[in-house]
Amino acid sequence: MNTWFKRLLAALAVFAVLAGLVQLNDVTKPELVNTDGRQFTKAVVMDVLRDNVQENGSRIGDQIVTLRLADGEEVTANCPNGLLFGTVCEPGMSVIVIASKTGSLASYTVYSYDRMTAVIAFLAFFALLLMLVGGKKGIKSVIALTATFACFLFFFFPLLLHGISPIFAAVITSTIVLSLTVWLICGPTRQAIAAGLASFGGVLSAGIAAEVFGRLAHLSGYNVPNIESLLFISQNSKIDVGELLFAGILFASLGAVLDIAMDVSAAAAEIHSQSPDKPVRELLKSGMRVGQDVMGTMAATLILAVFGGSLGTWVLDYVYDLPFLQLLNSNSLDIVIMQGLSGGIGVILTVPIAAGCSAFLLAHKRASVHETSPSQIG
Numbered sequence: 001m002n003t004w005f006k007r008l009l010a011a012l013a014v015f016a017v018l019a020g021l022v023q024l025n026d027v028t029k030p031e032l033v034n035t036d037g038r039q040f041t042k043a044v045v046m047d048v049l050r051d052n053v054q055e056n057g058s059r060i061g062d063q064i065v066t067l068r069l070a071d072g073e074e075v076t077a078n079c080p081n082g083l084l085f086g087t088v089c090e091p092g093m094s095v096i097v098i099a100s101k102t103g104s105l106a107s108y109t110v111y112s113y114d115r116m117t118a119v120i121a122f123l124a125f126f127a128l129l130l131m132l133v134g135g136k137k138g139i140k141s142v143i144a145l146t147a148t149f150a151c152f153l154f155f156f157f158p159l160l161l162h163g164i165s166p167i168f169a170a171v172i173t174s175t176i177v178l179s180l181t182v183w184l185i186c187g188p189t190r191q192a193i194a195a196g197l198a199s200f201g202g203v204l205s206a207g208i209a210a211e212v213f214g215r216l217a218h219l220s221g222y223n224v225p226n227i228e229s230l231l232f233i234s235q236n237s238k239i240d241v242g243e244l245l246f247a248g249i250l251f252a253s254l255g256a257v258l259d260i261a262m263d264v265s266a267a268a269a270e271i272h273s274q275s276p277d278k279p280v281r282e283l284l285k286s287g288m289r290v291g292q293d294v295m296g297t298m299a300a301t302l303i304l305a306v307f308g309g310s311l312g313t314w315v316l317d318y319v320y321d322l323p324f325l326q327l328l329n330s331n332s333l334d335i336v337i338m339q340g341l342s343g344g345i346g347v348i349l350t351v352p353i354a355a356g357c358s359a360f361l362l363a364h365k366r367a368s369v370h371e372t373s374p375s376q377i378g
Contacts, residue, residue: 064078173251190358191269217334268290283355
């Protein structure tokens with residue numbers, strides 16, 4: 001096949017994918033909140049007209065401040081004293097403001113400190129550090145992470161609004177993310193195929209384990225703390241909020257499963273490159289030994305990540321000294337247990353899948369080389 005024809009096919013494939021994404025993202029989001037006349041804008045604090053600091057140092061009530069908006073207009077705004085909204089304004093501070101306008105009337109409220117510079121700088125530092133330490137693989141990792149985020153934003157979320165099952169959409173999205181990541185990191189190799197198959201098997205195992213646990217423990221996606229807000233969304237869209245919990249478990253286990261699959265497949269490929277005549281059984285044992293060394297720490301990493309994400313709940317339960325039966329049968333705690341253990345099961349089962357796929361594919365590669373060697377000699 002000529003090079004120009006391959007490039008033409010690749011260009012047509014890219015065009016078809018982009019056209020499909022444009023069509024997929026042609027969705028109408030339900031209007032859940034009336035935002036007419038309201039917008040967020042940047043501003044700089046010029047002066048604090050009335051402070052809310054008390055004699056004992058605490059803050060009660062709102063600050064009244066003068067702001068200069070991005071268009072140069074100076075306005076007076078309230079700055080609430082809240083933990084979730086507002087901030088403590090000082091002259092020269094950059095803030096985000098909610099501007100609410102109704103006819104000729106306008107009111108301004110400080111929403112939060114302007115964190116855009118800090119967020120962008122931290123993201124840039126992370127990407128730069130990954131590229132400096134990882135070299136070419138680091139650059140490919142940055143591209144893979146960007147592609148992963150794009151898959152969620154432009155593929156997974158639109159699928160939900162089109163009424164596709166969240167679990168089915170999560171499986172498709174996970175497959176795309178796995179394929180892109182493995183292909184970018186390893187290229188079109190047998191190691192990549194083994195890692196991709198093992199990752200898919202591990203993620204699927206985590207999803208099945210979560211489904212089984214949920215049925216046995218009578219847990220569902222309707223037992224989550226923010227179910228009222230989710231139900232409101234489901235009433236005004238095609239999203240099946242009951243499956244979001246299990247779809248999230250698939251995504252949560254994706255990174256750890258992919259990591260251990262890459263470790264095992266890379267180790268097997270390296271062993272095969274050093275000892276090409278190593279039999280399948282020995283390759284399988286070597287892959288299993290590597291996986292067993294990594295498996296314990298990876299499962300612990302996943303469970304600790306889930307624990308850290310729900311640390312506030314654990315602290316509240318500990319301080320209130322809730323009875324054991326109440327703790328063990330609470331929805332919030334059981335959901336955390338389900339997320340951690342099902343992801344751990346996915347990690348554990350990834351090891352034999354990765355070792356088996358790597359051994360089989362590498363042995364098949366050796367057999368193919370031996371079959372073609374006589375003709376090459378002749």
